[in-house]
Amino acid sequence: MVHHSKSGAASGYSDNIFRIITLACGMAILIIMTGVFWELVRNSRLSITKFGFGFITSNAWNPVTEEFGAAASIFGTMVSTLIAMVIAVPLSLAIALFLAQLAPPAVRRITGGAIELLAAVPSIIYGMWGLFVFAPVMADHVQPALQDSLGFLPLFQGPPMGIGMLTAGLILALMIIPFISSVARDIFEMVPIVIKESAYAMGATTWEVTRKVIIPYGLQGIMGACFLGLSRALGETMAITFVIGNDHTIGASLFASANSIASTLANEFTEASEPMYLSALIELGLVLFAITFIVQILAELILRKAGKKGGRIV
Amino acid sequence: MNLRSTNGRKIADLLIKLMAGGSAALGILTLGWILYSVGAHGIRAFDWAFFTELPAPPGLEGGGLANAIVGTLLITVIATLLGVPIGIMAGTYLSEFGEGSKLAVMIRFFSNVLMGIPSIIIGIFVYTIMVRPTGHFSGYAGAVALGIIMLPVVARTAEDMLAMVPNSLKEAALALGAPRWKVTLQVIFRAARAGLITGSLLAVARISGETAPLLFTALNSPYWVISLNQPTPNLTVTIFNYAMSPYPDWQRKAWGASLLIMISVLVLSVGVRAVMRGKR
Numbered sequence: 001m002v003h004h005s006k007s008g009a010a011s012g013y014s015d016n017i018f019r020i021i022t023l024a025c026g027m028a029i030l031i032i033m034t035g036v037f038w039e040l041v042r043n044s045r046l047s048i049t050k051f052g053f054g055f056i057t058s059n060a061w062n063p064v065t066e067e068f069g070a071a072a073s074i075f076g077t078m079v080s081t082l083i084a085m086v087i088a089v090p091l092s093l094a095i096a097l098f099l100a101q102l103a104p105p106a107v108r109r110i111t112g113g114a115i116e117l118l119a120a121v122p123s124i125i126y127g128m129w130g131l132f133v134f135a136p137v138m139a140d141h142v143q144p145a146l147q148d149s150l151g152f153l154p155l156f157q158g159p160p161m162g163i164g165m166l167t168a169g170l171i172l173a174l175m176i177i178p179f180i181s182s183v184a185r186d187i188f189e190m191v192p193i194v195i196k197e198s199a200y201a202m203g204a205t206t207w208e209v210t211r212k213v214i215i216p217y218g219l220q221g222i223m224g225a226c227f228l229g230l231s232r233a234l235g236e237t238m239a240i241t242f243v244i245g246n247d248h249t250i251g252a253s254l255f256a257s258a259n260s261i262a263s264t265l266a267n268e269f270t271e272a273s274e275p276m277y278l279s280a281l282i283e284l285g286l287v288l289f290a291i292t293f294i295v296q297i298l299a300e301l302i303l304r305k306a307g308k309k310g311g312r313i314v
Numbered sequence: 315m316n317l318r319s320t321n322g323r324k325i326a327d328l329l330i331k332l333m334a335g336g337s338a339a340l341g342i343l344t345l346g347w348i349l350y351s352v353g354a355h356g357i358r359a360f361d362w363a364f365f366t367e368l369p370a371p372p373g374l375e376g377g378g379l380a381n382a383i384v385g386t387l388l389i390t391v392i393a394t395l396l397g398v399p400i401g402i403m404a405g406t407y408l409s410e411f412g413e414g415s416k417l418a419v420m421i422r423f424f425s426n427v428l429m430g431i432p433s434i435i436i437g438i439f440v441y442t443i444m445v446r447p448t449g450h451f452s453g454y455a456g457a458v459a460l461g462i463i464m465l466p467v468v469a470r471t472a473e474d475m476l477a478m479v480p481n482s483l484k485e486a487a488l489a490l491g492a493p494r495w496k497v498t499l500q501v502i503f504r505a506a507r508a509g510l511i512t513g514s515l516l517a518v519a520r521i522s523g524e525t526a527p528l529l530f531t532a533l534n535s536p537y538w539v540i541s542l543n544q545p546t547p548n549l550t551v552t553i554f555n556y557a558m559s560p561y562p563d564w565q566r567k568a569w570g571a572s573l574l575i576m577i578s579v580l581v582l583s584v585g586v587r588a589v590m591r592g593k594r
Binding site: 029 | 412431
C-alpha cells in the first residue's frame with residue numbers, strides 16, 4: 001500500500017487516481033498477453049475441431065481440399081533453429097569471451113558496438129542481403145564445396161540453389177549471435193574478480209580460467225542466454241521468408257527449399273480467403289506462440305535464478 | 315611440472331584466444347558486408363522521383379515510393395503516441411508503486427516474455443481484433459500492432475530510468491507537501507527526462523524496420539495515404555513485395571527502401587547511444 005503524505009484529503013484522492021492510471025497501463029501488458037492467447041485459440045477453433053491433434057503430425061497442406069497439417073512447417077522451424085543454435089552458441093560464447101576477458105578497452109568498445117548494431121539491423125534487411133548477396137555466394141562457392149567434400153551425406157545432396165534450409169539456418173545464426181553474446185558477456189563479467197585472480201595466481205591460462213572457473217560459475221546464465229537466442233530464432237520471420245524457399249516438404253537435404261511456421265504465415269496469411277484456411281494458419285500461429293512462450297518463460301526463470309535482471313539489447 | 319604439458323597448455327590457450335578474436339572479427343566483417351551491400355545497392359535507387367512520386371505500375375520503370383515513406387512515418391508516429399505514454403506510465407507503476415507487490419513482479423515478468431513473442435504473432439492478434447471485425451486492413455491496425463511491440467520495451471527502460479532518480483530528490487519534494495503524482499510528474503520525470511527520451515527513441519528504432527506485424531494489418535497500397543482507415547502504404551512491406559517481384563526496377567527500389575530504413579535505424583540507435591555516452 002501507498003502511504004499518503006497527510007497534506008489533505010484532496011491530494012490523497014488525486015494520488016489514488018494517479019496510481020490507478022499507472023496501474024491500468026501496467027495491467028495493459030498482462031491484458032495483451034492474455035488477449036493474444038485468447039484470440040489465437042478462439043480464431044483457430046474451426047481448425048482445432050476438424051483436425052484435432054493430427055494437425056501437429058500431418059504433413060498435408062492443401063488449401064484446395066482444405067487438408068491442413070503443420071508438420072512440414074514445424075520441421076522447418078526446428079531444423080533451421082537447430083542449425084542456427086549449433087553455429088551461434090559457440091561463436092557467441094567466443095565473442096563474449098573476447099569482449100569480457102581478452103580485448104583491450106578500445107577494441108572492446110568498437111567490437112561491442114558492432115555486435116550491438118548487428119542486433120539493430122532489421123530482419124527484412126537480413127532478408128534482402130540473404131536473398132540477393134549471401135544466397136548467390138552459397139550457391140556458387142559454399143554449397144559446391146560442401147558437396148565435393150561431404151556430398152555422400154544425404155544432408156548435402158540436391159542442386160545447390162543458394163536458398164533453402166542451410167542458408168536460412170546460417171542467417172538465423174547471424175541474427176541471434178548478438179543476443180546470446182551480449183547476455184553471455186554480462187554473465188562473464190559478473191564472475192567476481194577475486195575468483196578469477198586466484199585461478200590466475202595458481203598459474204592457470206586464460207582458457208583454463210574460462211573453462212574451469214568462468215563457465216561453471218556462469219553456466220545457468222549462459223543457458224538463459226541460449227534460451228533467449230533460441231526463442232528469437234524460433235519466431236524470426238522476414239529474413240527466413242526471403243531465403244528458405246517456401247516449400248511444404250520434409251526432406252533430408254539441407255539444400256532443399258523448406259518452410260518454417262513464421263514463413264508460412266508471412267506468405268499465405270493474406271491469401272487465405274476461406275475460413276478453414278485462415279483458421280489453420282491462425283492455429284499455426286498458436287503453435288508458434290505456445291513454443292516461444294514456453295522457451296521465453298524458461299529463459300526468464302533461468303536468468304532470474306542466475307541473478308541477472310532483465311537488461312538486454314533493446 | 316612437465317614442460318611438454320606446459321607448452322600444450324600455452325598452445326591451447328593461444329588457439330582459444332585466436333578463435334575468440336576471430337569470431338569477433340567475423341561479426342564485424344559481416345556487419346560491414348551487410349552495410350556495404352545495402353549502401354551500394356540502395357544508393358542506385360535514390361533519385362528525385364524515388365522521394366516524390368507514386369510507384370510505377372508493375373513492369374514499368376520509374377516512379378517512386380513517396381507514398382510509402384509518408385505511410386511509414388504516419389504509422390510510426392501513431393504507434394509511438396500509443397506505445398510511449400502507456401509504456402512510461404506502466405514503467406512508473408513498476409518503479410513508484412511496485413515495491414513488494416506481486417502484481418508488479420508479474421507485470422515485469424510478462425513484459426519480458428512479451429518482448430520475446432515473435433512480432434508476427436502480434437500481427438495476427440491485431441488482425442483478429444481490428445481487421446477481421448471491420449472487414450478491412452488499415453493503417454491504424456498497423457500502428458496498434460507496432461505500439462504493442464513498443465509497450466514492454468518502453469515500460470522496462472522507463473522503470474530502470476525512473477529507479478535511477480535519487481530518493482533524496484523525491485523525499486525533498488514530498489517533504490514540501492507536494493502530492494505524490496505531482497512529485498512523479500514534475501520532479502522525477504524531469505530528472506529522468508534524458509533517459510525516458512532515449513528509451514523511447516530506442517523503441518522507435520526497434521519498430522522502424524518491423525515488417526511481419528504490418529503484413530496482416532496495414533498491408534500495403536500503391537496510392538497516396540488519404541485515410542489511415544484503409545490499407546496504408548509503408549516501406550517495409552513494399553520491400554517484401556518488390557524484392558519477391560520479377561522486375562529489376564522494383565528490386566532496385568526495394569534496395570533503396572532498405573537503405574532508407576537502415577539509415578533511420580542507424581541514426582536512431584547510434585545517435586541515441588552517443589548522446590547517452592556523452593551524458594555520463
